[in-house]
Amino acid sequence: MAIELEPLPLPPSADPSNFLEFGKEVKGVDPGKLSPEELEEIRVLLYKHDALLFRNCELSPEQQYALTKVFDPDTEIYGHGNNKTETAKRSILHPYLKTIPRVPQVQLIGHGTVHDHEGIAVAELQHPSHKNFHQTHLSAEDEAAGFTRFYRWHIDAALYALEPPQVTTLYGISVPQGPKQVVRYEDGTGDELPVSLGTTAFISGRTMFEILPSELKSVAVRARVRYAPHAYEWMSTAGAMTTGLGLETEGKEKPLSELADWKEEDVKVYPVLWKNPVTGALHFEVHPAGVQELFIAPLPAGAKREGALYPDGAHLTDLKELRDLLYKMQRPGIAPSLVYPHDWREKDLVLFHNRGVMHSIVGVFGPGQVRVFHQCNLAASSGPVGPSDEDVLKWA
Template identity: 60%
Template structure:
């Protein structure tokens, strides 16, 4: 049986015209036992096809942690390190719970889990907006079904090592429950119906495409510098009610109080990442860890017209950096552009970390057991950015 790709089932809230290439369900192949030819087809679907897809969903998958690690590593064979370095009590990411036989695969979820893959007992906690947002949904509204995005992420340490290329997320046990309404609570009135404990995705390509010309010109000339040890740095601070970017309250850990760090190990990444096989540009910035922005000047023979920062600049004011990024990213998380995945047990999601952002959604009680295996590996090299031709195209 040949591999078959079918469009993802979209919610009624989605603008289908923005999801024509976004993702596919994959049939006719066992992701735990791919032949070289089959893996080539999967890689082609994710990266190389003219209409490549950033999210691939396999239903009724059955794979061991060893098989999941092998699948993840196949997309970047030179990679050896885990995608995050700071799973500690002092980090927003919290302690890392590795599968003992394959420590590159992480146990995540909710509730107390016993005798799982060599782990005698693990107390898991679904990430909730109530632990990281400046404001929270009231208990009354939560009881009535209101919730929020937790935090819009790119899988990346953002310090010392390169961002992940591909993440695999495998749902072994998925709690059932009523749908919720994800509120943005930012004055827009935006709301999104979501399945219980969904994982929401948005496209970096759509995020770039939605920008007005002025901001496209800025994006293709910009690089983002992240804070040292950003996941420790941001831990005392709060994110916005949309889960996108941070409030500027001065609560971050002072650089002088962070674990020892070196300036040359701070990540400086393009604001837009290029898919080398297709040339498409994705807006890929983790607004929570961003600290500075470098903007190159327009080419010397270019008419500035209404371009922003035509002579280039280095933005170092944290509030200014955050306000600019939020202005650029917020349109793309509006309800019509969000795919909230409705998890079923044994779903395996494989996503291109250079083409999407994602956030967990919702709250779970201690008795709602959720068991997931996640695997991502630090990229063996940095993501490719824009070219001189891209700058010319969008100048």
């Protein structure tokens, strides 16, 4: 059968006009048994649409790894590395990832106690929630009433030493059902978002850039971020904002002198905007919780200076200042009408362009609920490409 595409099943909260190109459901093919020609078509489709959904799949860890590797054949290490060193154990990600022994690029994630799974005798899985990461927590009464939060808006990336994966694949094996929940943004806007239990929320980095006013587009196209060394250890003692979009600035980040050994050459500095390899579009791709410094280049010669922000460039090291600027640029992109909260079914497979979207875990599971997912992404063989000189001239 030929590959068929249908729109994603959008919830009533989503504005369909913002999802004309973002996300497609793929029918007519088995993602575990694609021909070379079909694999190439899927590769191009993912970069065009940023997220692809396959329903009712049978997918082994070996098949998931092989499918993920199509997007970067020159790499084979899991996106955050496969080591079990003390450095990895000090990361805030450590409690949530269990490696499949025979395919270490694939991680077991989810919630609850899992027995005899793919060579793992027993796994105690924990679904991350805002209680693990936010500065403030919802009250027990609000949680009982069905309210929840985004956990952390992010890209899948080590943010140190390894390059961000091109694509992440998520495969739902056991998907507990329950009452819908409502995400509260709690940032003074009154924004809320009804979601299914345990949704994964996605937004388009391209849309995040395109909806910015011209003066912030100019900043974005000229800007680079420097991530803290061992960023997940650095942020582990701090608390996130209620929207999950970055950290509150309270001086609680772990001092660099207390981090695991690190090298300056392994610290990552990336452009704020990443260029899509197929469409050429620019995607706003910043993991706000890990940013330590922000560099803004001066306006190019001939650019209009009236009304411009940072016309002579800037190097921001004050965490409050740079976080406020990033939040101002990123917060519009997570508005309820722009979020695709995927309503998981068992045997759903979602591929997403990790260099083109941002995503967040959402929700809280109750006692006895067991959720089993396989996740795979691979540290890329090269770094992201930023705006071209022509892009800078166009948007600055």
